[in-house]
Amino acid sequence: MRIADRPTEELLRISAPLAVDMMTRFLREEVAKAGFSRVVFGLSGGIDSAVAAYLAARAFPRDRILAVMMPYRTSSPASLADARSVAEDLGIPFEVVDITPMIDAFFAGEPGASALRRGNKMARERMSILYDRSAREGALVIGTSNKTELLLGYGTQFGDLASAVNPIGDLYKTQVRQVARYLGVPRPILDKPPSADLWQDQTDEKELGFTYEDVDRLLYFMIDERYSRDALIRGGFDAAFVDAVARRVRINQYKRRPPVICKLSSRTIGVDFRYPRDWGV
């Protein structure tokens, strides 16, 4: 069987119990080391933040967790209902902050602002609220970006990509689904098509132009297994698809890195001043 025909589910299968155990220990230890005992995160009603919520509930006492739902007026009511079902199922405190007044006030003078600008602004508004709650609650912000999004750059820099610790950033979207099933994430969240929910009927797969099944299979061979372009194409992947995904991964590298600093000294932050993140905790 060609590599491109191998079922993604089997290819990317992980041990959900082991992964969950590790992510739970990771959260507990990294948060405690940073001097925090509370966590806060955005709960959208999607599968990624639902998984983060279930992990947080395993890692911390319920009263140390705050989930924040931040709908905009065009957000699907089902999203909010799904988010609420997660918080209620877990018995964790939650808060709803409607971002409509902030977003609409900002764009009041600019009716022609593009969907991209509006979407980015919403993502950054939500980030800003989470970091305010972080300060208010003395809680660390948990990230909910998965490996597929991070590699494809399918997220807003300093928006939904911002966080202090991210338990799921090394799981592809299809692996997040495996973990979600194991954690008991409610059925409607598992079954619905993933969406940033920035406008009506938006879905990730429509916007990206390919399915998570397909792109995760390709990314797995391209990134994890270091297959060359030629080997991928020989293995049955469409050349245009390989090139488009490789390009996305490449051009979005900046979103995964801190800003570039002009090197002037003999010891430059990030270049030859290199300490572990955990140095400071």
Next chain:
Amino acid sequence: MLVRVGMVQMRPVLGDVAGNVRLHVEWVERAAEAGCGLVVFPELSLTGYGLKDLAYDCARTLEDEEIRPLLEASRRVDVVFGMVELSRDYTVYNSAVYASGGAVVHLHRKVYVPTYGMFEENRHFGRGKQIRAFDTAWGRVGIMVCEDAWHPSVPYVLSQDGATVLICPSASPARPVRGDRPGSQEIWHRAVRMYAQLFGAYVLFVNRVGVEDGVLFYGASALVDPFGEVIASAPMFDETLVVAELDGEVLRRSRSLTPLAREEQLDVTFSELSRIMAQRYGGRWIPGAHR
């Protein structure tokens, strides 16, 4: 019985040498109370593993006052611990120390400092140049630090140098998570069981736990007897002290039944390696000069 060993599956605090010395002394006391004659800590147990530039800040000479309390503790129980060693020529090494009676008995500088994938040791650490067994009050021992054991030449040389006990302090990260146990753990356990059997030696795999910069170390420390059987082991991810006994009678029986160490033709190995070295380096090859 040769010795009762305590394998300390612990979580060092990254970059805090003094704090880790205190932790070590506490673990040594616990092991002493359990009747141990030897206590073994993981790789870089005095500093933590993912140091980057902290490696230079954490480097200590063997004479440093800060590590003195741990050497003092070795008056009670022999201790193997890991440290960033600052040598006399100011090179930093990823070293393992065997201390006994208040003094350093043996120093092993990690020979294979991995610098690929997630590892960047050779960026900071010099390469050790000696692979030597040494005598203790209870037996002849060899130390290999983590990646050293991924090069079979290291346990081979230690075995030929007379070691019947191979101590392997490690900091092995857990990944990938395909099966019920991390892939790295499966490979490590296979390797140490195989080494124990092929070299007719006890192998102590002492691995750390804890999280550093998102990397989890899985623990699962194990003592393997010379028949390749795991006779004591620790759980994954949790701090613990595992106590077990090494028995000379087991070594005697194993080496009587399968005398592989005795049968080893060191002269053949040496002449073939010499030939390979001569072919690779031509007439320019001088033993010990190629580093």
